[in-house]
Amino acid sequence: MTIKETLLASIENKIDAYMELVKIMYDNPEIGNEEFETMKLLVNYLDSVGFKTTSGYIVPTGFLGEYDTGKPGPTIAVMCEYDALPEVGHGCGHNLIAGIGVATGEAVKAIIDQFGGKLLVVGTPAEENFGGKVSMSEAGVFDDVDVALMVHPGSQNGVGGRSNALNPIKFEFFGKNAHACDPASGASALDAAVMSYLQINLLRQFAAPHTYIHGVIKDGGEAANVIPGYASMEYYFRAPTIGYAKELTEKAVQAVAGICQANGVTFKTSTYECPYEDTVINYKLADILAEKYAELGVEDVQPVDEVASGSTDVGAVSYRCPTIQGNIKICGPEVGGHTKEMAAATLSPEGQSGLIKAAQGLSLTILELLEHPEVLAEVKAEFDETMAKLG
Numbered sequence: 001m002t003i004k005e006t007l008l009a010s011i012e013n014k015i016d017a018y019m020e021l022v023k024i025m026y027d028n029p030e031i032g033n034e035e036f037e038t039m040k041l042l043v044n045y046l047d048s049v050g051f052k053t054t055s056g057y058i059v060p061t062g063f064l065g066e067y068d069t070g071k072p073g074p075t076i077a078v079m080c081e082y083d084a085l086p087e088v089g090h091g092c093g094h095n096l097i098a099g100i101g102v103a104t105g106e107a108v109k110a111i112i113d114q115f116g117g118k119l120l121v122v123g124t125p126a127e128e129n130f131g132g133k134v135s136m137s138e139a140g141v142f143d144d145v146d147v148a149l150m151v152h153p154g155s156q157n158g159v160g161g162r163s164n165a166l167n168p169i170k171f172e173f174f175g176k177n178a179h180a181c182d183p184a185s186g187a188s189a190l191d192a193a194v195m196s197y198l199q200i201n202l203l204r205q206f207a208a209p210h211t212y213i214h215g216v217i218k219d220g221g222e223a224a225n226v227i228p229g230y231a232s233m234e235y236y237f238r239a240p241t242i243g244y245a246k247e248l249t250e251k252a253v254q255a256v257a258g259i260c261q262a263n264g265v266t267f268k269t270s271t272y273e274c275p276y277e278d279t280v281i282n283y284k285l286a287d288i289l290a291e292k293y294a295e296l297g298v299e300d301v302q303p304v305d306e307v308a309s310g311s312t313d314v315g316a317v318s319y320r321c322p323t324i325q326g327n328i329k330i331c332g333p334e335v336g337g338h339t340k341e342m343a344a345a346t347l348s349p350e351g352q353s354g355l356i357k358a359a360q361g362l363s364l365t366i367l368e369l370l371e372h373p374e375v376l377a378e379v380k381a382e383f384d385e386t387m388a389k390l391g
């Protein structure tokens, strides 16, 4: 058998075992940071096929599967997500992502000794709520990684796309309580919050395309006959790059500072959730995956989606090393994301063939990089160039 045939066969021959994992996760969905049983399931599997494993890696439900050839070569990281959603279980199909990651890891492990280097299967939990990849990136997990890869299921085949950077900022306003019939003794935190809300809305007109600023007033006082001494607002500043999201945030903070001065109120800001970086595209990696998908007969493969919609913690990884998050079709366009129908699709025949094609596509991409160091060098040079431009 050629190396390529070994990779493809490894995935096809063990598909029942992978689908069994997918089914167990489907039947026992665990939401972000609570995926203890799922972590155990995946770690046990990786153990059984010869990976050195660490549970509770960096975050309580994170894990690492490692296979070191002991010979010089690149470090390749395959990422697994496995958190579910409340109510709809695996409505984002992360159980299938884990199956794809494990299948890719096992296949590449069978051939990597011939080249050298190190293979990591990284269990990155809590994509939906806490951003496991952000904590892991901050801890340096991806600093020495040459390439990080994964595939997300959905209603289209593709080689990935951008995601928005997200800067979550809380504004707190501190005024002075007073009897509402003695307003001269008080300072209204609520007035400052309301004016800030309006002024931040006005900022939107002057923001670059594809930016989203959305907020809510969380606290606005307790009783109509008391001048509110405390108010607060929570905002998301989303933009095509984290740099621009922070620039917009700074404009809003300046506006709020002026308003607070006008109202005799003080304020402070804090980051109330995990900030997400945008996803940096590596076009060379996207080209390789497109080529491999074509070889495998995967149809209608969409090019890089240049317009971001949501945000994902994959962004954090993409600022540390060349990263790709491809897509695999497991259902028609009538099935929305975050639905029970999407969860069901992970167990369907299309889900199963999606797992095979995605894992094969990733494995062949990795093989290309192992066989051709000059191609890997191109991928890394593109990453360095893009990072230099982003500053």
Ligand SMILES: [Zn+2]
Binding pocket: 092, 093, 094, 127, 152
């Ligand atoms: Zn998802």
